[in-house]
Amino acid sequence: MQIILCDSPEQVGARAADVVEARLRQGPTVLGLATGSSPAGTYRELIRRHRDESLSFNQVTAFTLDEYAGLKPGHEQSYYSTIRREFVDHIDLPLEQLLTPRGDAADLVDEANWYDAAIVSAGGIDIQILGIGANGHIGFNEPTSSLASRTRVKTLSGVTRADNAGFFPKGEVPRLCLTQGLGTIRDAKQAVLVALGENKADAVRSMVEGPVSAYCPASVLQLHRRAVVILDPGAASKLTLLDYYREAQELSDQL
Numbered sequence: 001m002q003i004i005l006c007d008s009p010e011q012v013g014a015r016a017a018d019v020v021e022a023r024l025r026q027g028p029t030v031l032g033l034a035t036g037s038s039p040a041g042t043y044r045e046l047i048r049r050h051r052d053e054s055l056s057f058n059q060v061t062a063f064t065l066d067e068y069a070g071l072k073p074g075h076e077q078s079y080y081s082t083i084r085r086e087f088v089d090h091i092d093l094p095l096e097q098l099l100t101p102r103g104d105a106a107d108l109v110d111e112a113n114w115y116d117a118a119i120v121s122a123g124g125i126d127i128q129i130l131g132i133g134a135n136g137h138i139g140f141n142e143p144t145s146s147l148a149s150r151t152r153v154k155t156l157s158g159v160t161r162a163d164n165a166g167f168f169p170k171g172e173v174p175r176l177c178l179t180q181g182l183g184t185i186r187d188a189k190q191a192v193l194v195a196l197g198e199n200k201a202d203a204v205r206s207m208v209e210g211p212v213s214a215y216c217p218a219s220v221l222q223l224h225r226r227a228v229v230i231l232d233p234g235a236a237s238k239l240t241l242l243d244y245y246r247e248a249q250e251l252s253d254q255l
């Protein structure tokens, strides 16, 4: 796991955008998109580079990470609407190249299977952008998710529903979701996880320095060959080997 320590959330966004841009400049790219506040700065920076530096997303196919069950794509809080509002509507990614699992599918199990197969048919994800939940989840893979799981229907935990209650009138957060599995995420050729703020510090420590355990789903990234974790000072504040990560970063920046 490569740990990149940043001075500010803006720097986190810029470093993550650098990783994405480097891949985009190589040619057609399959991008995995996370929602949530953590990658928002990354998307803002990519939008800026599109506007000011002609970074193009025309050759990108994008797959979102997860979706609430029961919501139509047009619902204000669906992750499809969210990713369009916060990113896709501001770049030149053709809408037919944005894929999401449909939360309103008649058969959610079929939908999940179709979605996982669509990722494989596209050649797999080149770069998967990730945030992390305060309980260590990635996507909506809640604690105790199988480390080998594929895209499937999951029950949201009470913690996650409480965290997202503010986005729904009367706090009525859906109870089920569709999410790429931990095995699906692990198949991405590169994973870029961004975390901001002290409320993520425990989850970040478990992910990076704890045992690989379904209890901290993000710890599956320890088994990933190319995982980059980009942190602001708050999110990094509980790591034990901070000095080592700093030294490794300085040396790798010189390569």
Ligand code: GLP
Pocket: 034, 035, 036, 037, 038, 039, 065, 066, 130, 131, 132, 133, 134, 137, 138, 139, 140, 160
């Ligand atoms: C949701 C999303 C995750 C995201 C997490 C953290 O549960 N399904 O993909 O990483 O929230 O969100 P935030 O970045 O807003 O803290």
